Amino acid sequence: MDKPLYAVYGAAGCGRGVMPLARAMLEEAGLSAERLVFVDDGFTQSTANGHRVLDFDAFLSEPAGERFAVLAIADGAVRERLAARLAQAGVGAWTVRAAQCMVMDDVAIGDGAILSPFVTLTSNIRIGRHFHANLYSYMEHDCVIGDFVTFAPAVRCNGNVVVEDHAYIGTGAILRQGKPGAPLVIGRGAVVGMGAVVTKSVPPGATVVGNPARVMER
Template structure:
């Protein structure tokens, strides 16, 4: 089975990319199922896809995590691995990947996303519609980009950071990359021109600290 873990809105957004990916691999799109931890949803369908319980999966089944919160994604990833499931990446047909780019397992790249060149991206990265990662960026594990994030060149983003919709991150330099700390949150529409500390929440233009996360 090809399991999308999470049957909410983002999970439904991943149905068509999953169908396209399986078609490219000459696999049956009927392999796609939702996994939901809410017992009330088991046996139902969402957008035509059957909703199953976690216990319905077998070792070797593939999973994609449709959960935006990086810390919850980390917990579910550990749960799936411990059950012998196989993490897989889901890349929309029109996602673009440039030269000399490394991307960890379990990544999700939605439609109209881009990684330009010489980027290093960790495990379970989510890149939502119209977002991009430019040259020489280094991104950690369980990082989330909401739609239309502009991640310009030479930016370092630590594990569990969340970058809100429409945020713009100023390009760094080879000797002084822009740094977004572990677990930081960049609010929607923020324009980040300076480093963001671990756990910090920033909003506005230019982005300023709101509180510690």
């Protein structure tokens, strides 16, 4: 029987940052890194960082008992479209987690997450599908995170925060702690700018910047 085939979907900067984590996971499991590829329909080179780059059709044509992929795409809306494409083709969602990542008590994480080095998730946390937590981000207790949410590097998400689907939290942003029964809420599709200090809930679809964070006027 053919061995499983694993992929990092996206050979741009995000994907090349995730690939070493994916490779380390396979090697720790005793699997050959030769069974690990990039998938990218727009990449013009046949290899990147020592791994083959296949388009989607070639990935599906490659001999394999099973196929798994992690979506290394920063845009949550694009991740959602690609997740549907993979599911329709029978490709399993793969979670990639750095060895230096710390996950503590009662943390539930949906399929397809990327947890980069030095990410910390403390306790009583619920996270949806295809979550990205970049370098040095942390999430404190009693948070609820939706699907296709992105934390850029060094996001500080304190306790009792709700982040709805497709929200993007920029590098170095700070989300103030909410209260039990009255969480701070980052609305669906909202964008929190780099370095913003969020002290109150953010409406769905809004972009907030600054300290304290304020909604940008369109």
